[in-house]
Amino acid sequence: xxxxxxxxxxxxxxxxxxxxxxxxxxxxxxxxxxxxxxxxxxxxxxxxxxxxxxxxxxxxxxxxxxxxxxxxxxxxxxxxxxxxxxxxxxxxxxxxxxxxxxxxxxxxxxxxxxxxxxxxxxxxxxxxxxxxxxxxxxxxxxxxxxxxxxxxxxxxxxxxxxxxxxxxxxxxxxxxxxxxxxxxxxxxxxxxxxxxxxxxxxxxxxxxxx
Amino acid sequence: xxxxxxxxxxxxxxxxxxxxxxxxxxxxxxxxxxxxxxxxxxxxxxxxxxxxxxxxxxxxxxxxxxxxxxxxxxxxxxxxxxxxxxxxxxxxxxxxxxxxxxxxxxxxxxxxxxxxxxxxxxxxxxxxxxxxxxxxxxxxxxxxxxxxxxxxxxxxxxxxxxxxxxxxxxxxxxxxxxxxxxxxxxxxxxxxxxxxxxxxxxxxxxxxxx
DNA sequence: AATGAAGTCAAACGGCTGCTTGAGTTCACG
DNA sequence: CGTGAACTCAAGCAGCCGTTTGACTTCATT
Numbered sequence: 453x454x455x456x457x458x459x460x461x462x463x464x465x466x467x468x469x470x471x472x473x474x475x476x477x478x479x480x481x482x483x484x485x486x487x488x489x490x491x492x493x494x495x496x497x498x499x500x501x502x503x504x505x506x507x508x509x510x511x512x513x514x515x516x517x518x519x520x521x522x523x524x525x526x527x528x529x530x531x532x533x534x535x536x537x538x539x540x541x542x543x544x545x546x547x548x549x550x551x552x553x554x555x556x557x558x559x560x561x562x563x564x565x566x567x568x569x570x571x572x573x574x575x576x577x578x579x580x581x582x583x584x585x586x587x588x589x590x591x592x593x594x595x596x597x598x599x600x601x602x603x604x605x606x607x608x609x610x611x612x613x614x615x616x617x618x619x620x621x622x623x624x625x626x627x628x629x630x631x632x633x634x635x636x637x638x639x640x641x642x643x644x645x646x647x648x649x650x651x652x653x654x655x656x657x658x659x660x661x662x
Numbered sequence: 663x664x665x666x667x668x669x670x671x672x673x674x675x676x677x678x679x680x681x682x683x684x685x686x687x688x689x690x691x692x693x694x695x696x697x698x699x700x701x702x703x704x705x706x707x708x709x710x711x712x713x714x715x716x717x718x719x720x721x722x723x724x725x726x727x728x729x730x731x732x733x734x735x736x737x738x739x740x741x742x743x744x745x746x747x748x749x750x751x752x753x754x755x756x757x758x759x760x761x762x763x764x765x766x767x768x769x770x771x772x773x774x775x776x777x778x779x780x781x782x783x784x785x786x787x788x789x790x791x792x793x794x795x796x797x798x799x800x801x802x803x804x805x806x807x808x809x810x811x812x813x814x815x816x817x818x819x820x821x822x823x824x825x826x827x828x829x830x831x832x833x834x835x836x837x838x839x840x841x842x843x844x845x846x847x848x849x850x851x852x853x854x855x856x857x858x859x860x861x862x863x864x865x866x867x868x869x870x871x872x
Numbered sequence: 873a874a875t876g877a878a879g880t881c882a883a884a885c886g887g888c889t890g891c892t893t894g895a896g897t898t899c900a901c902g
Numbered sequence: 903c904g905t906g907a908a909c910t911c912a913a914g915c916a917g918c919c920g921t922t923t924g925a926c927t928t929c930a931t932t
Contacts, residue, residue: 502892618860674880713881
């Protein structure tokens with residue numbers, strides 16, 4: 453068939469690696485890094501405890517790898533969602549793009565949702581390998597800020613940064629807290645219809661008609 | 663002196679109890695319930711490990727007690743802040759009252775801030791004794807909703823409930839995530855000036871000028 | 873002074889933790 | 903077929919976990 457050699461041994465090893473990463477991601481999403489147990493992961497993945505040391509070196513290294521994969525998946529989705537925006541868009545369009553990865557993950561469930569929950573948990577207790585992805589993270593913030601400064605030229609830039617962080621934090625909370633379970637039962641359209649006005653309103657700030 | 667009898671033994675026991683509760687609250691605020699260690703608490707409180715079993719029965723019971731105390735302090739502050747609002751207030755006034763307990767805790771630091779952080783963590787992973795305080799919690803939600811339905815009669819009530827939860831979640835996130843450390847360094851006035859427009863905007867939703 | 877309740881404490885317990893070991897299996901390659 | 907690398911596995915390691923125990927101190931009461 454293919455010119456590539458099969459090498460079933462390496463394939464089996466890769467399968468074990470992937471299974472451990474998937475099980476770790478799922479458990480990280482459910483309970484975070486603290487309550488995580490080596491034997492729990494390996495039982496969930498159908499692997500031996502020694503496989504963790506063999507493939508990743510330690511439990512901590514396995515968690516770091518799983519978290520880094522999740523962060524990279526999330527940041528890529530966020531960059532793509534925000535990068536598609538042109539200069540002159542409405543706040544609603546920005547809000548919809550800002551929330552798209554999370555809305556999609558809530559609707560899709562499974563590993564996408566686990567990625568989102570893990571990223572949200574990492575946002576509360578940042579790991580040590582955080583710096584390596586700080587650049588990508590900063591880029592998503594700059595993407596949002598660039599659109600915001602055009603849409604809201606009268607608002608101080610420092611305040612727009614704060615509002616962006618508020619909006620991101622709100623999304624993180626919604627996906628982590630029990631309300632995320634309720635939202636996951638809804639359709640993507642309904643979630644977006646609920647969420648976009650709140651996000652856009654937070655970006656814009658209270659109108660001065662008080 | 664006083665007609666009350668001193669009974670220094672009971673007073674010492676009460677001091678140990680309070681010290682354990684204070685140390686537990688501080689550690690709960692820092693790292694949550696999972697990473698918590700019996701010996702860490704007792705060393706921080708200057709007590710013996712057996713004191714936990716003696717005074718509370720178990721580590722879990724100690725945590726539950728500390729969490730319940732924190733929840734009660736938070737809910738009382740929230741009820742008082744929202745209860746002072748009359749029927750016809752602006753969204754900004756509602757937002758300011760909604761955020762007042764958290765802004766105050768950020769400015770005060772210390773145990774007030776620990777209470778707020780612990781409550782926020784509980785919001786993500788609710789304990790089992792949650793139901794006992796569900797009534798008080800529901801009351802704060804109703805207080806906010808009552809004002810919101812007057813201020814925003816054109817918005818569906820179900821959406822207002824969602825926006826209230828979004829706003830509460832945003833505050834919880836701000837106090838839990840690393841941004842909370844930055845905010846705690848600011849003055850209460852500055853925090854409120856940053857926060858109120860975002861909260862009021864989230865309550866109101868995006869204006870239909872898109 | 874004797875009594876006994878209240879509280880403290882060092883030491884130990886079984887159990888679970890992450891990790892290692894060495895033998896065993898699988899399979900590409902000469 | 904023999905060799906050796908890649909991988910798996912049961913068993914065991916030291917160490918920390920929450921909890922218990924029984925002796926000890928402290929002190930109001932009689």
